Amino acid sequence: xxxxxxxxxxxxxxxxxxxxxxxxxxxxxxxxxxxxxxxxxxxxxxxxxxxxxxxxxxxxxxxxxxxxxxxxxxxxxxxxxxxxxxxxxxxxxxxxxxxxxxxxxxxxxxxxxxxxxxxxxxxxxxxxxxxxxxxxxxxxxxxxxxxxxxxxxxxxxxxxxxxxxxxxxxxxxxxxxxxxxxxxxxxxxxxxxxxxxxxxxxxxxxxxxxxxxxxxxxxxxxxxxxxxxxxxxxxxxxxxxxxxxxxxxxxxxxxxxxxxxxxxxxxxxxxxxxxxxxxxxxxxxxxxxxxxxxxxxxxxxxxxxxxxxxxxxxxxxxxxxxxxxxxxxxxxxxxxxxxxxxxxxxxxxxxxxxxxxxxxxxxxxxxxxxxxxxxxxxxxxxxxxxxxxxxxxxxxxxxxxxxxx
Numbered sequence: 001x002x003x004x005x006x007x008x009x010x011x012x013x014x015x016x017x018x019x020x021x022x023x024x025x026x027x028x029x030x031x032x033x034x035x036x037x038x039x040x041x042x043x044x045x046x047x048x049x050x051x052x053x054x055x056x057x058x059x060x061x062x063x064x065x066x067x068x069x070x071x072x073x074x075x076x077x078x079x080x081x082x083x084x085x086x087x088x089x090x091x092x093x094x095x096x097x098x099x100x101x102x103x104x105x106x107x108x109x110x111x112x113x114x115x116x117x118x119x120x121x122x123x124x125x126x127x128x129x130x131x132x133x134x135x136x137x138x139x140x141x142x143x144x145x146x147x148x149x150x151x152x153x154x155x156x157x158x159x160x161x162x163x164x165x166x167x168x169x170x171x172x173x174x175x176x177x178x179x180x181x182x183x184x185x186x187x188x189x190x191x192x193x194x195x196x197x198x199x200x201x202x203x204x205x206x207x208x209x210x211x212x213x214x215x216x217x218x219x220x221x222x223x224x225x226x227x228x229x230x231x232x233x234x235x236x237x238x239x240x241x242x243x244x245x246x247x248x249x250x251x252x253x254x255x256x257x258x259x260x261x262x263x264x265x266x267x268x269x270x271x272x273x274x275x276x277x278x279x280x281x282x283x284x285x286x287x288x289x290x291x292x293x294x295x296x297x298x299x300x301x302x303x304x305x306x307x308x309x310x311x312x313x314x315x316x317x318x319x320x321x322x323x324x325x326x327x328x329x330x331x332x333x334x335x336x337x338x339x340x341x342x343x344x345x346x347x348x349x350x351x352x353x354x355x356x357x358x359x360x361x362x363x364x365x366x367x368x369x370x371x372x373x374x375x376x377x378x379x380x381x382x383x384x385x386x387x388x389x390x391x392x393x394x395x396x397x398x399x400x401x402x403x404x405x
Contacts, residue, residue: 002041002062003304006030007048008265009069010293021308031263032056039063044307046300047075054080065312067303069296070095070287071148074207074234078317087307089314091299093149098292100153102282103202103232104161106254109280110228111137138162143198145191145215146205146233147176154202159183166198191215195222202230203237217242225250232256232286240273247278255281319354326382327372330390331397334360334367338395345389346373351382366397 001022008028027038032051039045039060045052048069057063057080064086066076071092081088109115117131141164144151155165156179167180169187188194191214195201201223205211215229216239223229225246231238235257247253258271261284274281287296306313332338339358346353354372361367375382382401390399 001043001308003044003046004038004042005046006035006038006050007046007069009046009048009300010297022304044304049075052076052081057081057084057086060084060086065089065304065307067091067300069300071150072206072234073316082317082319087312087315088317089303089307089312090316091296091303092314094295094299095287095292096149096153098289099150099204099232099286100157101289102256102286103150103154103204103230103254104157106230106232106256106280106282107137107200107202107228110230110252110254111135115280137200139164140200141166141186141198142200142202143167143188143194145194145201145203147172147180148204148206150232151202151204152176152179154204155180155183155185163200166194168194191219192222195219195227198223198227200228200230203233205233205237207234207236211237213237213239215239215243217245220246220251223251228252228254230254235259235261244272244276247273247276251278253279255279256286257284326374327370327402328386328390328399329402330369330371330399332367332369333395333397334364335395338393339369341393341395342369342371342390345386345393346371349386349389351375351386 003022003024005024005026005028007030030038030050032053035050035052035056036059039056041062042060043062044065044067045060045063046067046069052066052075054077057077066081066086066088068076068088068090071090073088073090076088078088112134113131117127120127120131139162142155142158143166144155145168147155147167147170155167159165165180165183165185167185167187168191169189172180186197188197201215201219203215205214213236215237220229220242223246229238229243229251230253235255236259240259243253253273253276255273258273258281260271262269269283273279287293303313330342332342343353351373352375354374356369356371358367358369373382384401387399387401390396
């Protein structure tokens with residue numbers, strides 16, 4: 001199996017896995033265009049920020065898995081990968097602590113004017129009175145937009161520092177709800193109301209059609225000129241002209257992400273936000289701690305090792321079962337042709353397989369197949385006649401229908 005690492009990643013354990021039958025190539029300087037020329041014969045692609053376009057995916061003749069060394073997958077064309085039957089897996093949560101640490105660091109830097117104070121001190125000026133005028137963050141309200149691993153880590157840290165936690169009233173997992181309850185979190189129905197009721201708004205949502213430019217003028221106006229905005233997620237979450245206008249009104253901002261970031265790791269960079277006196281910025285380094293990079297590398301290796309054993313983990317482009325899905329439980333003799341007959345019956349009744357798992361019983365005589373099926377058109381029927389047709393097949397011991405819950 002050929003693995004291409006098309007980014008600057010330290011994956012020493014992966015490159016040493018030749019005993020697992022891997023041939024690993026590391027080309028850290030590939031961009032979206034260059035990637036197209038290097039995917040021939042590649043089975044697994046590993047990227048961090050390199051864009052994986054539809055053109056690249058169509059150029060791949062053997063690719064079956066793309067691993068994003070991190071959580072967000074907006075640099076990968078998920079729809080194009082799904083169309084070609086290519087799994088896309090991520091490594092969520094491994095860099096959460098690092099990004100959360102930087103988020104809190106930016107908050108403190110903004111509130112205490114740490115950058116300006118340090119710069120002034122290096123210029124051999126003692127401006128104690130000027131830089132002693134900070135509000136402090138204890139008892140302040142922080143609004144968290146995006147409650148994934150990073151958002152929860154920020155909430156936990158902020159709560160430990162005495163801040164009041166505010167979040168959107170959106171669907172949450174049971175474990176997330178329990179953690180938020182323990183933090184006495186306050187819920188708000190939309191982003192404008194969240195911004196209106198906090199002193200600090202911090203962004204940790206993924207970029208999607210629903211979140212593109214979601215922090216616009218009305219949200220920033222609700223946060224107010226005395227507020228603080230933190231963004232260590234994606235620059236595109238924020239409407240930039242609206243942000244520039246809010247900065248001129250007094251809003252203070254901590255940024256780790258910018259529109260149109262340069263591709264290189266060291267280059268000139270001129271941006272209206274990076275130069276604004278009310279902005280404390282860092283060059284997209286949120287996940288760039290040694291601890292985080294080791295954790296991400298371990299996560300990539302884990303995804304790949306499991307894939308070699310036939311298990312796909314953290315896949316982000318598999319469709320969830322549709323509402324009309326049901327599960328067929330088919331006990332059958334373990335011999336060639338039986339499952340082919342089963343699939344033939346499904347085809348004849350206009351049914352499609354969503355997922356299938358077949359297990360062999362001890363002794364190798366019998367097996368059981370669990371098949372999730374759906375109706376793709378009006379002619380499809382999931383009912384007693386289906387089980388009767390399956391029971392009539394040679395080699396089928398018995399079939400039963402388990403309706404979707």
